Every structure is written in structure tokens, then in C-alpha cells.
Amino acid sequence: MLANFFSKSKPVNFVVLFLLFLVYFGITLFLKNISFFSAGKEVFLFVVVFSIYNFIILKNEVTFDNSFAFLFYVILIGFFIKYIEINSIFYANLICLLLFRKAYSIQTSKKVYQKLFDAGLWLGISFILEPYTFIFIFLLYIAIYLHNQINYRTLIIPVLGYLVPVFLYYAYCFWYDRTEQFSSLFSWKIVFDYNLYSSRNFLFSIFFIGIFTFLSIILKSPRTLSILNKFRKNWILILVHLILSGVVFLQVPERTGVEFMYLLFPTSVVLANGIELIKKRWLADIFILLFLISSFVLVFA
Template identity: 25%
Template sequence: MIASIFSKSRPFNYILVIVTLVLSFFIYQIQKQNSSTASNEIIGWMTKLGILLTLIASLFITNFITKRNGLSKDNSYSALFFVAFLLFIPKVFTDSSIVISGFFVLLAMRRLISMKSLVTPKEKIFDASLWIFIAALFHFWSILFIVIVFVSIVFHVSGDYRNWVLPFIAFFAVGIVFLFISLLFDKTWIYLIWNQIEVDFTFFYLERSAANAALILYGLFSFVFLIAMLLTLSKRPIIMLASYKKVIYIFLISLLIYVVSPEKNNALLLFSIMPLSILATAYVEISRDTVLKEIIAGSVLACGILLFVFQL
């Protein structure tokens, strides 16, 4: 039922996933709302509205990446899986830094995955590097996504030495502008970034069993979809191999960010939702068993809803 509904790209499907995202967002915010003064409450809800709009924008960018680059057929599975996996980690609804950082990473990945067309590769390399370094200002370890820039250069335009220099130019551009603005307005911003530059491999941070269950099931689905992609990679069109490999690298780096980041919480999994949604979409599309498609789509959505409720 679920898979058949989203097997076509209809406006109704996108309305459905957006309504699901908006309802779950406000239910979580109301449930977690603390008493505060009127002025603080207004500012708080404006921040929350910004988070919601950024998440909706991230949903459409993920769908755009998937469709524009031929990573899916004419369906809306990527939108479905994006929202379903988002329900696993409702903690992200209150973490503006992770949401903003994830949004800029998506803008970067949009440019890098489209490099297979070889149209304006230098602009895409510079733009992607710029977005990644901006994302690092909100969550430092998202800087690891710069690896995907060099992977893309290797895949497509390694012959021109100027392409290897562009990420460093973007780094200095963002660094100089950030230092100038920090010195002009608030020097503590520099210390905030500096304090994020640490590694923590401890995982004893979860306080509720529901968060543990969400992490385990998220990891299980991730393992299944990643292995399925690796096993079926040879069956994909040759022209798409580089794009799928980049999606796999993006997913693996997002897991590395989760592992090394200090102050761990499930919101960090947001970085992996875009590549995981693409992997899940590819798995459902390549399966010819209609029942299996329904089971996969229904299981992910049902687990997301149940885990969201348990984490309220």
C-alpha cells in the first residue's frame, strides 16, 4: 500500500510527507515546550519555525538530488524515506546547529553529485567546498565532507591541477570572512569553533531506552540498504556508478562524523539521512517483488512513527 502510493511522483505524495513532517515537528515541540517569558517564547518559536523550514528545504533538496541526477525513477520514495528516517531522530527538531550544518552540506552534495555532467566543474568544486566550510562553522566535524570534493575530482576532473587548488581557496575565503566578522561583532565565535575541534569516541550518552532502540533500528536499516547497494552496484548503469559511489562515500563519512563528534546525540544522524534515503530508494526500485517493496517501505515508516511516539 505505502510503496504503491509513492511509486509515482504525484503532488499529493509531497503534500502527505510535508504534512507528516510538520505535524510531528509541532507535536514534539509542544511536548518538549518549557515555560518561559513572552519575549523568549516568541524568539523560541521563531527559531523553531526556522528549523522546520530548513528541514522542509532539506527534504526538497534531497528529492532534487535524487531525481535530477537519475538516482531514482519517477517516484517519490526518497521523500518518503527522508521523513520516515527523520522520525527516528526527533531530537534534531530542537538542534538548530545540526539542521543548518546539514542544510549546507546538502547544498554541497547537490553540486558534487551533478559533476558527472562535466558542466562547469570548477564552479561546482568551489561552490561545494564553500558550502562545506560554512557548514563546519555550525558543526565543525562536517568539514570531513571535504573528502567528497576530492573524490569527485578524482572521478571526473583529476587531470587539471587547478581543480585541486579550488577547495583551499574556498577554505581561506570562508576563514578570512569568518575571522573578520567575529573580530567585528563577537570574538567568542572564534572560541566556539575552536572548542568543537576535539574527538570523542565514547558512546555512553543515551538516557532513554527509546533513543537506544532508534539508534539500533536506524543502524540495522542502514546496514541492510548499504549492503544491498554494494551487492547490486554492478547491475547499475555504468554512467551512474560514480554517482552511486559518491552516495556511499557520503553515507560512510556521515557515520564517521557521528563517531568522532563530541557531545553525541542521535541528531547527528541527520547528516546520513540524504544518502540513506537514496540507498533505500535504490533498494526498493531494484526489487521486483511487490510484497517486499511494501514490507520495506511500511517497516521503515512504521518504525519511524513508533519510535517518534516513544521518544516524546
């Protein structure tokens, strides 16, 4: 039943999945004894996040014509909803979604230079909020390579876009004598303190999601990579995206749990492609129910 409902992309699916998010969010607020009406800003920001995410999925053929990716994106947020805060990491992730939107849309030949400049611009803004997101510049250049858009202009334009917000931020810091604040953006330190993730909830989430993501990659990749088409290129880009997101995730210095949001985009797309391989709908329903039940158990845990 669930698999049939989400097997097609329909406007009602967005409403249903947003209501599912509100259930996760409402339970979390209740457990923290916070009024739902005082969380209007958070709800609005998640509407923006969901809208951008859904737009990327629908416009760029990273899955078939269904809502499985959006479904898993919301469920994965449910896994970590207790730890998601509206801070610089959250805003950097939101800006990165705008960057991903441009990176995945390079597959079409319309306004490529403008898309690359905009992508560089969003990268510069996310870099100011969270310097380690600069790693996503590799996603942009790999997209350029995969979609045969390489020339000297496409190589330079993203850098020019990136420099615009970075230069403006430098001018601001220089004017107010805060150049040390600007210099700190380039002071990267590798942090290996992952004690936060040793808790039972985090360990379960990491292994549970990780196992199904790995299985989806193993099962989907052989048949996808054997066919020369647009989806093959998108699948490679998704896998690269997952790896780069993992690198960013591991390098974020302040660990609270919100950093898992960097992983949710590529992970949800991989899981969606995995469930598309299941021919029997009852088995797909079990797959979805496993994720739903696990996420709600963790919300209450």
C-alpha cells in the first residue's frame, strides 16, 4: 500500500510527507516541553528545505518518476530530528541544497555558464558558514566532466562565483578589523573526536541506514553502470556526492547531530533507487515500514 502510494510523484505526496515531518517535529517538541506555536521559524525553514529538495529530485531524473527519495529524506530526518538545531551547519546545508540544484542541472545545456556562476556563489556562501563545505567544489567539477561541459570558461566561472561572497566577506571583516575571523575560515583542522556517535541511538542509526544504503549501491550499480545513458551519469554523481558528504560530515568540528543532514540528500536518493529494484510491493512495504518504525522508536528513545 505504501509503495503503491509513493510509486508516482503527485502533489498530494508532498503534503502527506510534510505532515509526516510535522508528526516527528511535534513529538520532539512535546518531549522537550516546547510549544509548537513557538517553532514557526523552524517549520518555515524546513518547508524551504523540502521545496528545494523536491525540486532537485523532480527536475533532474536522479530517480524514476516517484516520491521514494522524498519519503526517505523525511524519514531520515525523523531519525535525527532530536539533534537538528537551527545553527550555522543547518544554514550551510540549506545553501548547499541550492548548490546541488545547480550542479545536477548542468546535464541540460541551457544557461550552463549562469548555473556554474550561481553554483560557485552558493559554494562561497556555504564556505563562510561552514568552511569544510568547500569540498563540494569537486561535485561541481565532476558534474561538468560527466556532462561533457569542459572548457576554460566552465572551469573558471565557478571560481569567480565563489570569490564574490568570499571577497565581500573579507571586505566586511577588514572594515570592522576582524581579519582574524576571516583567516579562521582557512584554518582547517582534522578532528577525530567521534565519541558522540558511540551512543546507542547514533550507533543504531548509522548501522541500520548504512547497511541498507550499501546494499542499494551494490544491487543498483551493476545494471546502471552497464548502460550508457543520462541516468548512469547521475548515478555516478550521486555516489560521488555521497562520498564527499561523508568527508564533510567527518570533518565538521562541532558535533551535535545536525551534521548528519549533509548525508541525507545522497543517502535518500540511493535508498530510493534501491527500493525501485523491489518488484513485489508487499516486500517494498516492509522495507518502508522498517524505516518508519525505526525512526519513531528513536524519536521516543
